[in-house]
Amino acid sequence: MLAGALVGVLFFPLTHFFGIFLAVFGSVFPDMDHPKSFLGRYVPFFSAFFSHRGIFHSFWFLLVIGLLFSSSLYALVFILGMFTHLLLDGMTYQGICIPFIGRIRGFLRTGSFWEELFFIFLLVLLLFASIILIPIIF
Numbered sequence: 424m425l426a427g428a429l430v431g432v433l434f435f436p437l438t439h440f441f442g443i444f445l446a447v448f449g450s451v452f453p454d455m456d457h458p459k460s461f462l463g464r465y466v467p468f469f470s471a472f473f474s475h476r477g478i479f480h481s482f483w484f485l486l487v488i489g490l491l492f493s494s495s496l497y498a499l500v501f502i503l504g505m506f507t508h509l510l511l512d513g514m515t516y517q518g519i520c521i522p523f524i525g526r527i528r529g530f531l532r533t534g535s536f537w538e539e540l541f542f543i544f545l546l547v548l549l550l551f552a553s554i555i556l557i558p559i560i561f
């Protein structure tokens with residue numbers, strides 16, 4: 424979610440809430456297939472039909488969305504938000520599957536100290552980007 428917000432802030436002025444919202448929405452969208460995720464709690468039927476880290480965590484899905492809606496900047500930030508989610512999930516030990524390559528995994532364990540530290544790093548990066556961009560916008 425923070426990485427999505429970072430994408431939104433980098434592409435849109437801070438006052439452009441809809442653009443930032445779409446980037447954040449894209450960054451939480453893939454976990455809609457998990458019943459306890461931020462979005463998954465609101466659409467519990469999704470996790471009944473789709474396995475976690477399945478189709479919604481697929482680069483094929485990202486590619487199809489990109490090809491269908493690539494002409495819009497709004498779609499681009501949504502896709503970039505989704506991409507940041509896949510990138511960060513790829514950094515976890517559970518990893519994600521990439522077509523023709525297979526499963527990639529990282530060193531971060533979900534809920535670990537290092538994941539919390541990485542979260543703080545992203546938060547600082549987001550605040551820094553926001554503070555830097557405010558004088559440019561106004």
Ligand SMILES: [Zn+2]
Nearest residue numbers: 453454480512
């Ligand atoms: Zn995920």
